[in-house]
Amino acid sequence: MRFHLEGRLVLSGDISKAASDIPAFIEEANATVLVKGAPAGKGARVGLFNVKGDTLEVTIDSDEFVRSHDALVRLAKLFGQRFGRKLAVGVRRVEADNYLIEMELEREPLQLARIPFVETLRFDGKRCTVTFGKLDEKFLSEKYVDRILTLIKDKVNAQHYAGKSEHWEQVFRSPERPALTDQDPTALLEKEGWIRRGASRGQWIFGPEMTRLFRTFERIVERELLEPLGFQEMIFPKLEPFSVWERSGHAKGIYPEVYYVCPPKSRDPAFWEEVIDHYRITNEVPLEKIRDRLDLPVGGMTYAQCPALWTFFQGRTIANDRMPIRVFDRSGTSHRYESGGLHGIERVDEFHRMELVWLGTRQQTVETATALAEGYRRIFEAFLELDWRMARVTPWFMAQERLVGDADQSEIGTTDYEGRLPYRKGTAEEWLEFQNVSVNGTKYPRGFTVKLQSGEPLWSGCSGIGLERWAAVFVAQKGMDSAAWPAGVRGPYGGTPRGIRFL
Ligand code: SER
Ligand code: ZN
Numbered sequence: 403m404r405f406h407l408e409g410r411l412v413l414s415g416d417i418s419k420a421a422s423d424i425p426a427f428i429e430e431a432n433a434t435v436l437v438k439g440a441p442a443g444k445g446a447r448v449g450l451f452n453v454k455g456d457t458l459e460v461t462i463d464s465d466e467f468v469r470s471h472d473a474l475v476r477l478a479k480l481f482g483q484r485f486g487r488k489l490a491v492g493v494r495r496v497e498a499d500n501y502l503i504e505m506e507l508e509r510e511p512l513q514l515a516r517i518p519f520v521e522t523l524r525f526d527g528k529r530c531t532v533t534f535g536k537l538d539e540k541f542l543s544e545k546y547v548d549r550i551l552t553l554i555k556d557k558v559n560a561q562h563y564a565g566k567s568e569h570w571e572q573v574f575r576s577p578e579r580p581a582l583t584d585q586d587p588t589a590l591l592e593k594e595g596w597i598r599r600g601a602s603r604g605q606w607i608f609g610p611e612m613t614r615l616f617r618t619f620e621r622i623v624e625r626e627l628l629e630p631l632g633f634q635e636m637i638f639p640k641l642e643p644f645s646v647w648e649r650s651g652h653a654k655g656i657y658p659e660v661y662y663v664c665p666p667k668s669r670d671p672a673f674w675e676e677v678i679d680h681y682r683i684t685n686e687v688p689l690e691k692i693r694d695r696l697d698l699p700v701g702g703m704t705y706a707q708c709p710a711l712w713t714f715f716q717g718r719t720i721a722n723d724r725m726p727i728r729v730f731d732r733s734g735t736s737h738r739y740e741s742g743g744l745h746g747i748e749r750v751d752e753f754h755r756m757e758l759v760w761l762g763t764r765q766q767t768v769e770t771a772t773a774l775a776e777g778y779r780r781i782f783e784a785f786l787e788l789d790w791r792m793a794r795v796t797p798w799f800m801a802q803e804r805l806v807g808d809a810d811q812s813e814i815g816t817t818d819y820e821g822r823l824p825y826r827k828g829t830a831e832e833w834l835e836f837q838n839v840s841v842n843g844t845k846y847p848r849g850f851t852v853k854l855q856s857g858e859p860l861w862s863g864c865s866g867i868g869l870e871r872w873a874a875v876f877v878a879q880k881g882m883d884s885a886a887w888p889a890g891v892r893g894p895y896g897g898t899p900r901g902i903r904f905l
Pocket of ligand 1: 798
């Protein structure tokens, strides 16, 4: 890598009179702070310099070890130490006028990438040249440059992954079980009146018969899994502010799928009077007038469900005697703006999920995931009697952060549970992901600064049980005659309730 920066220290006073001290100062900097931490001959170096009233102009060339922008900040610090007292002059700020960086990429880009803040971006094979114009202190001192270089590398790598499917590797397949129907479950459920479309996009209203099925699934999960493993119920918040997504990593990528939440700019009725009057006169909700009265979004509605829990642990050290922690939440909906992908109850904008979260040492975390996997297998085999399979896939947080790459080969990663949809036989959508189990490593404890009393690294995992997805797979395979369902579901379901009848 090669960095060439033209910048300056802007000082609190004129140093023309002390100009003769500057060459020795630069020499000192070149021999000390600008090479500190770099292999011999690979540090940063001030080449040209010039005193101009209250500024010290410099050019700095460097390799990757002490990058020129870091070198400029180090130079400013040394200036303060050498001259602050002596001349009663300090450094007000550092700035750059031009900055040129050359780096080698792992792979040739397939197309140009667009990057904010960059003045020019050129590719010559694997060689990438980036230039910047004027840069301020915040930009130079707060790692913007480093993050831009990482972003360029990530975007170029992503071009090579684009179109390739995510990592997927089957690890278990149930015995093939003949289905009792080959119909689309949503169509069946709608026809029988167990569900009706909600007024909002990708939203359903579940009637008594369907709700009983959801609760039956929950009860099976509670008895077979949560109670034996000691999972305790909690209530996680359902509005996730950006501060949570910054820590969870979602701030890196979920924007296209978020249902944003905006508070009003004011709750003064007078501020809203025109909106209210407008509606009363026209019988139309004046959307633009509302938009004008909304503040910026504070975040969005629950997306991955577990991130909002972590504020509970944030900045704390958990007592050894409470390890491992096993909790779950089923207190509300999750929301994703699914765009064109909407389909029946299988892909919806509003869905219901039991979210299990566990924390512990690495070993405890992996053990919990293994115990859950055992429990799920028993439920799908002995209770729901599904035709299903399991696959190792790209970890859910990598997919949601739009990070590319393969699932980690170690214990960190996601296992998806997929059920066969007989009505989709022979298509790419024959298998539906209806649940996952993930070991997330130290990602969340690090993101939310949570520690373990023993000092061992804290790990965590989570597992989402999508009730609509369970129901879609179950009804797609077992149909709607509850008397014909497998005993493990038929029993706790206790017969189809009367439901609601229309004329
Ligand atoms: N939080 C995980 C996800 O969003 C598991 O539910 O997939
Ligand atoms: Zn989760």
